[in-house]
Amino acid sequence: MFYDPKLHPEELLPLLGYCNKMAPMSEGLVNDLCKYAVIKLFKKDDLILKPGMVANYASWILKGLVRSYYLKEGEEITTKFLWDSATITSIYSFYSRKPGNEYIMALEDTMLACFHYDHMQQLYKDHEEFNIIGRITTERYLFFLEIELYNLRKQKAEDRYHFFVKHFPHLLQRVPLKYIATYLGMNLETLSRIRGKRGTH
Amino acid sequence: MFYDPKLHPEELLPLLGYCNKMAPMSEGLVNDLCKYAVIKLFKKDDLILKPGMVANYASWILKGLVRSYYLKEGEEITTKFLWDSATITSIYSFYSRKPGNEYIMALEDTMLACFHYDHMQQLYKDHEEFNIIGRITTERYLFFLEIELYNLRKQKAEDRYHFFVKHFPHLLQRVPLKYIATYLGMNLETLSRIRGKRGTH
DNA sequence: TTGAGATTTTGACTTATGTCAATTCATTCG
DNA sequence: CGAATGAATTGACATAAGTCAAAATCTCAA
Numbered sequence: 001m002f003y004d005p006k007l008h009p010e011e012l013l014p015l016l017g018y019c020n021k022m023a024p025m026s027e028g029l030v031n032d033l034c035k036y037a038v039i040k041l042f043k044k045d046d047l048i049l050k051p052g053m054v055a056n057y058a059s060w061i062l063k064g065l066v067r068s069y070y071l072k073e074g075e076e077i078t079t080k081f082l083w084d085s086a087t088i089t090s091i092y093s094f095y096s097r098k099p100g101n102e103y104i105m106a107l108e109d110t111m112l113a114c115f116h117y118d119h120m121q122q123l124y125k126d127h128e129e130f131n132i133i134g135r136i137t138t139e140r141y142l143f144f145l146e147i148e149l150y151n152l153r154k155q156k157a158e159d160r161y162h163f164f165v166k167h168f169p170h171l172l173q174r175v176p177l178k179y180i181a182t183y184l185g186m187n188l189e190t191l192s193r194i195r196g197k198r199g200t201h
Numbered sequence: 202m203f204y205d206p207k208l209h210p211e212e213l214l215p216l217l218g219y220c221n222k223m224a225p226m227s228e229g230l231v232n233d234l235c236k237y238a239v240i241k242l243f244k245k246d247d248l249i250l251k252p253g254m255v256a257n258y259a260s261w262i263l264k265g266l267v268r269s270y271y272l273k274e275g276e277e278i279t280t281k282f283l284w285d286s287a288t289i290t291s292i293y294s295f296y297s298r299k300p301g302n303e304y305i306m307a308l309e310d311t312m313l314a315c316f317h318y319d320h321m322q323q324l325y326k327d328h329e330e331f332n333i334i335g336r337i338t339t340e341r342y343l344f345f346l347e348i349e350l351y352n353l354r355k356q357k358a359e360d361r362y363h364f365f366v367k368h369f370p371h372l373l374q375r376v377p378l379k380y381i382a383t384y385l386g387m388n389l390e391t392l393s394r395i396r397g398k399r400g401t402h
Numbered sequence: 403t404t405g406a407g408a409t410t411t412t413g414a415c416t417t418a419t420g421t422c423a424a425t426t427c428a429t430t431c432g
Numbered sequence: 433c434g435a436a437t438g439a440a441t442t443g444a445c446a447t448a449a450g451t452c453a454a455a456a457t458c459t460c461a462a
Contacts, residue, residue: 077354091347095340131332138339139296145346146292152353153278153386185354190419192441391449393411
């Protein structure tokens with residue numbers, strides 16, 4: 001039994017289970033994970049990260065939905081939607097340790113388990129098996145980015161939309177179209193016309 | 202001294218140095234790396250990977266330049282250029298263990314150090330410090346993909362080209378324009394017109 | 403050196419998507 | 433409930449980029 005509800009905050013249970021599936025964790029690692037985890041709550045439309053700051057935390061989404069975006073000539077360009085069990089941070093800023101240009105915003109009430117960069121490094125150093133978890137998590141993210149890249153390379157706006165519908169149908173219900181439009185690299189009117197062509201699909 | 206040229210093929214030296222910088226490697230790990238590494242040589246225009254096959258190898262480029270692409274309605278869509286010290290495989294196929302749709306082709310004479318999927322898993326299992334190397338390598342790849350994504354999201358073809366020139370100027374000399382065009386999501390004529398506007402930049 | 407094939411450029415025309423403005427629809431809050 | 437704000441749709445028009453064809457240029461092997 002790697003998890004003791006008397007010792008650790010109950011909210012972390014899904015995260016611990018998730019990690020433990022990738023690599024069985026020692027009691028010491030579980031303790032340190034719980035020690036370092038900072039649980040943060042955000043309301044719908046709260047900003048989790050702003051540009052100009054170094055992203056010091058990588059966070060695991062315990063509950064909720066977020067969107068990351070940046071400004072291009074005053075316009076918001078959505079780069080990602082992430083929900084339960086996903087990891088969020090500004091990749092660029094977190095790994096380069098420099099201020100980034102990304103916003104991250106809660107699209108629904110969201111609960112995060114946040115880990116400071118220094119604590120992450122400490123965990124990697126103190127618990128070799130945590131490198132397995134880090135590696136697999138990063139591989140999964142990689143996998144996800146490849147899919148995104150693949151879709152963005154479709155030149156037809158319509159193809160990109162259909163791909164999105166097929167792979168993330170639940171997001172259609174949870175995310176305003178204006179955000180989906182910039183995520184798919186088209187403007188709202190174009191998206192609206194594509195959708196109008198034939199039902200919602 | 203972690204590396205003994207009497208025991209290990211000389212070609213692997215750059216790879217070993219590269220890995221050792223991420224995490225000091227035990228003698229056992231160095232030996233296993235060398236034992237599992239398969240050195241492969243490809244001539245310009247040779248195919249390294251074809252669709253329909255499971256990508257069983259992740260490879261480290263010892264020397265050369267490759268391009269990966271897939272076919273979309275008969276047309277080649279270039280997804281990556283990778284050169285010395287980079288890692289190549291079909292992310293999708295390698296991690297999912299399913300046949301992929303990617304081609305990888307040598308654009309110059311290329312030498313690879315190839316590691317079989319099963320051997321990689323064995324290395325992760327037998328040498329915990331290899332997970333550090335795996336994690337960092339994957340993080341770097343992630344970083345690179347984020348940059349690619351960022352650029353693809355620029356809607357103006359001209360912006361994408363300028364970004365490419367700024368970040369990969371050496372590729373302009375080494376890669377035919379027709380490949381760069383599909384990589385940047387535009388057709389050859391459009392690229393040519395952009396370049397014609399004002400010098401090569 | 404020459405010439406065949408590949409690569410790149412240029413031109414004329416088409417088309418998909420962007421832009422801006424007006425309108426409809428939905429949601430929230432007093 | 434009904435006004436007000438924001439979200440989504442629709443229309444008219446502008447423009448960036450695609451398509452197809454032809455010409456120019458480059459490259460490499462005989």
